[in-house]
Amino acid sequence: MNIMSEAAVEKALDQKMSDANFKMVGKDVSVYYGEKRALFDVNLNVRKNTVTALIGPSGCGKSTFLRTLNRMNDTIEGCRVTGKITLDQSDIYDPSVDVVELRARVGMVFQKPNPFPKSIYENIAYGPRIHGLSRNKSDLDQIVENSLVKAGLWNEVKDRLLEPGTGLSGGQQQRLCIARAVAVSPEVILMDEPCSALDPIATAKVEELIHELRANFTIVIVTHSMQQAARVSQRTAMFHLGNLVEENDTDKMFTNPDDQRTQDYIMGRFG
C-alpha cells in the first residue's frame, strides 16, 4: 500500500478543493496573431460564482484572453492559441470538443450592443431555439420571460416584445444582449467592456445586473474603468503588454497591490 506523506495528502486535497472552486483554469496560455504574439504564458483561474475583472491598458491582451475562453478567436484568421484552458477540468481546445457546445456553456456579451435585427422576442428565443431548449411555444415564452426578468428588462419591454430589438436604447440593447446570453443557460458569461458604449445611468443598471447574475453564473468581465472593476468584481487580474501582471482579490488589488505596475496603473500613472 502506498502511503502518502501528510504534506502530499494535504497538497492533493488543496488541489482538489481549488479545482472544484475553479470554473475555468488557464495554464500557460499564449496567443499568436500570425507572427505577432499577443499573450505570453498567462496562468489565470476563474472561480465559480465570482466576478473576475480583467483590467489593463489598451492592447494589453485582456480581450484576447477573454476570447480564448469560449474560442471566439477561432473565427479570426491566422490566430493560434497554445497552452491549456479547462472548463470543469476538461480541455476546451481538445480536438474532441465541439466549439458549438462550448459556446453554449460559455456565453459572451460584446462591447457594442449587437442585438439581431429581429424582434425583442426573437432575439431571446434565438439561442433556445437552436439548442432545442423548449418543447413548445409556452415553454419558449417562459424562457424568454425568465431571461428578460433576469436581465431586469422585463418590465420595460413586456408590452412590446414584437418590436425590433434595434429600436431599444443603447443600455436596453446591452441588457437585451445579456438576456440573450442568459437564455441558453450558460455556466460562464464573458463580458467584453459591456458598458463602454453606455451612459452612466445605463452603466449603473448593467453593473447592478452583473452583481445579481453572479448568484447563478460565473462571470469574467473586461473593463477599462477601475471604478467598475472595483464595484462589480471580487477578483481582479491586471494585464500589461500581453503578460498577466497580478491576480488578486479586488479589495487587495485596489488598496495594496503586490506589483508596482498595478499600483501605477490604478493610480493613473500610465495606461
Next chain:
Amino acid sequence: MSGYLLAILALAALVMHFVGSARARATQNGASEKTHSRPIYHGLNAAIWTGVPAFIFLLLWLAGQNSVINQLVVASFPGSESLDATTRSLIMSEVRQVAAGNIFKEPTPEIQAAVTHLKSLQQISAIAMVAVIAALMAIGAFLGYKVIGNRFRARHSVERSVTYFMMFSSLVAIVTTLGIIASLVFEALQFFAKVPITEFLFGLRWEPQIAIRADQVAGQGAFGVIPVLFGTFVISLISMIVAVPTGILSAIYLTEYADKRFRAVIKPLLEILAGVPTVVYGFFAVLTVAPAVRSLGISLGIESSPNSALAAGAVMGVMIIPFISSLSDDALAAVPTAMREGSFALGATKGETIRKVLLPAALPGIVGGVLLALSRAVGETMIVVMAAGLIAKMTVNPFDAVTTVTVQIVTLLIGDSEFDNPKTLAAFALGLILFIVTLILNLIALRTVRKYREKY
C-alpha cells in the same frame, strides 16, 4: 464655323484664367487687408464669366436658328398661308436640298427665290451669332477682370457655378428618359389609334401581318400582346430558376466559407462573366445548348422544337448569375461582424448563423439584386433573338419555342418599315409595355429594399 468659335471660346477662357489670377496675385501683394479668395479662384471666376455665358448662348443659337430661319423662309413663300403643315415641310426640305446643291429637277422660280432668301438669312444669322458671342465674351472678360479685389468672394462665386453645373448634370439623365418616354408614348398612341387598346392588352393572338392589298388572303393581323408577354414570362422564369439559387449560394459560399485565395480568384472571374457580350451567350445558346435541350426533350418523349424556351432561359440565367451573386455578396459582406459573433457566442453553428441571422439581415440587398436581375432578364434581347422562337405560342412546355417582347420588337422593326403601318407601330406599343413592366419591377425592388431594410 461653330467649331472655331468653340475653340476661340475655350482659348479666351484659358487666357482670362491666367490674366485673372495674375491680377489677383498682384493686388494681394502688399495689400493691408486680409484677402478672401486665393488667386486661383479669381482666375477661375474670370474664365467662367468669359466662357460660360457665351457658350450657353452658342448652344441655344445653334439649336434655335434652323426653325426660325425655316419659318421666315416659308412665310416669305408666295401663298404659304393657304398651305398645310405637310406641304410646308415638303417645300422647306426642297429649298434646303437645292441650297445644298442637290438638284434633282429644275427648281421653280418661287423655290429659287426662297433659296436666295434662305442663303441671305443664314449669312445674317452667322454674322449675328459671331457678333453676339464676341460681345458676351468681352463683357464677361471685362467684368471678371474688373471685379478682382481683395474682398471679392471669388471662391463663393466659383463654387456656385460648379453647383449649378452639377445640378445640370444630374438632370441630363432624367430629361433624356422623359424624352424617351414621350417618344414611346407618342408612337404607341398612333398605334392605338389603329388597333384598339383593349385588343392589344387582352388579345390572345399575336400575328402582326397587315394585308398589302385589301383582297389578300393573309388578310387580318392580330395584335394581342398576351402570348408575347407570356413568352417573356416563361423565359424569365426559367432564367430566374437557374440564376437565383446559384447566385445566392455562390454568394454565401464566397463570403462565409471560401478561403481568401479561392475568393480572390473566383470573384473576379464571376464579374468577368458579367462582361461577356450577350451575343456570345446567344451563340452558345443556339449552337450548344439548344441542340442538347432538344435531344433531351426527344429522349424524354416531350414535344421539342429546335429553338426552345429552356435553352434561351437557361443561358440567360447563366448570364445574370453574376448580378445576383455580386449584389448578394455585397449585401452579406455588409452585415457587421458583430452579428456573426453574437450568433456564434450563443453556440450557433455557421449554418444556423447564415440562415437565421445573415440572410434575413442581408435580405433587402439580395431581393434588390434579384429584382434587378429580373428586369434585366425581361429586357434582354440578343440571347432570345438568337435562341428563342418567333411564333407567339401560349405554352408552358419549356422544350417548345416561345417568343418574347424584345424579339418581336426586333423583328417588327427589321427591314422595310413604314411608320404609318400598325405592324411597325406595334413595336412601340410593345416597347412601352416592356418599359412599364421593368419600371414596375424596379419600383417594387426599391420599395422592398426600403421596407425590409433591417438596420443593424
